Amino acid sequence: MTARQQRLYDADGRLRSDLFCVCCGHNLRGLLPSAVCTECATPIRWTFRGSHLYANDPRWVNRVRSGVACMALTLPWLWFPPAWLVFGLGLWRLSSPRPVRQRAREVGLLAGLRVTLIGGTSLLLVYLVYEAWDPNVRLYISLRFGLPVEWIWCALSISWAAVQLAATALIYRLAGRTDSGLLRTLCKWGLCGNALAIMLLASWGVNTTANLQLEPLEILGGLGGLVVVFALVNFWATLFVAWRVLDRAEIQARRSREEVKAWRGPPPGYRWAPRPPASSPGASPASGRDEGSGGS
Numbered sequence: 001m002t003a004r005q006q007r008l009y010d011a012d013g014r015l016r017s018d019l020f021c022v023c024c025g026h027n028l029r030g031l032l033p034s035a036v037c038t039e040c041a042t043p044i045r046w047t048f049r050g051s052h053l054y055a056n057d058p059r060w061v062n063r064v065r066s067g068v069a070c071m072a073l074t075l076p077w078l079w080f081p082p083a084w085l086v087f088g089l090g091l092w093r094l095s096s097p098r099p100v101r102q103r104a105r106e107v108g109l110l111a112g113l114r115v116t117l118i119g120g121t122s123l124l125l126v127y128l129v130y131e132a133w134d135p136n137v138r139l140y141i142s143l144r145f146g147l148p149v150e151w152i153w154c155a156l157s158i159s160w161a162a163v164q165l166a167a168t169a170l171i172y173r174l175a176g177r178t179d180s181g182l183l184r185t186l187c188k189w190g191l192c193g194n195a196l197a198i199m200l201l202a203s204w205g206v207n208t209t210a211n212l213q214l215e216p217l218e219i220l221g222g223l224g225g226l227v228v229v230f231a232l233v234n235f236w237a238t239l240f241v242a243w244r245v246l247d248r249a250e251i252q253a254r255r256s257r258e259e260v261k262a263w264r265g266p267p268p269g270y271r272w273a274p275r276p277p278a279s280s281p282g283a284s285p286a287s288g289r290d291e292g293s294g295g296s
Helices: 003-008 044-048 058-077 081-094 104-133 137-145 149-175 181-209 220-262 285-295
Strands: none
Touching: 058 081, 058 149, 058 220, 081 104, 081 149, 104 149, 149 181, 149 220, 181 220
16 A cells, blocks of 8 residues: 555545545545445545536536626627626626535635626726716716826726636636636636736836836836737637536536436445444554454
């Protein structure tokens, strides 16, 4: 038995550390790797696959897929303020947590991405509504806060790039649970493009606000705008590819769930192998195994 197997399994070949089922979140500790979850009858080998999408609840996969579909269909119509409501609904469904027990780090990351998505989308929606009501809203904001008009365009562009960055990060987390290399490549391009756009636009905004008049920083606004356009096209392509990948994953998840439901349980007279008793610090593995076998 290798060192890694000794960390994962005990002397009887059972899981010795906490491992939560990918479908229901039940603790699988004490079970054999070839067994099934005692709560939902999901094979434990699915959990070892790294939380593949088709091993998750098909209702959650459908929720995420519908969110991506809403975003992909409303992206060309974001100049129309009501379309932002549908787009925001898609963002919310895309960032919905999995219905299983998750680590605190994953929960915190998801919460931070949700705050970024909702904050950036709300800011852009409020601005579009005010601009539709009063076309001179940019001039009013510039006079009210003493900021250049170009800085307002810069702030809006940074907000949109942040929304794209957070949404692409969520899709990239899903892409890691699929076999689509194209989706992962598009997500990487989107992450790099949006991060570069934010840095370029922020540098140009600081130069404009502080009135530094530095020539190398003057061209950063145009470069940032071009990168934002590239990231927008890449984001749209990412949404459509993710939509197709999630559609296939939902079909596979429903088939997998039907296979699990078709499992009628163990044959009559079958007895679940009991978990070996916790041995004392001074007891040897052999003595603990003898005690477990005698208790059964």
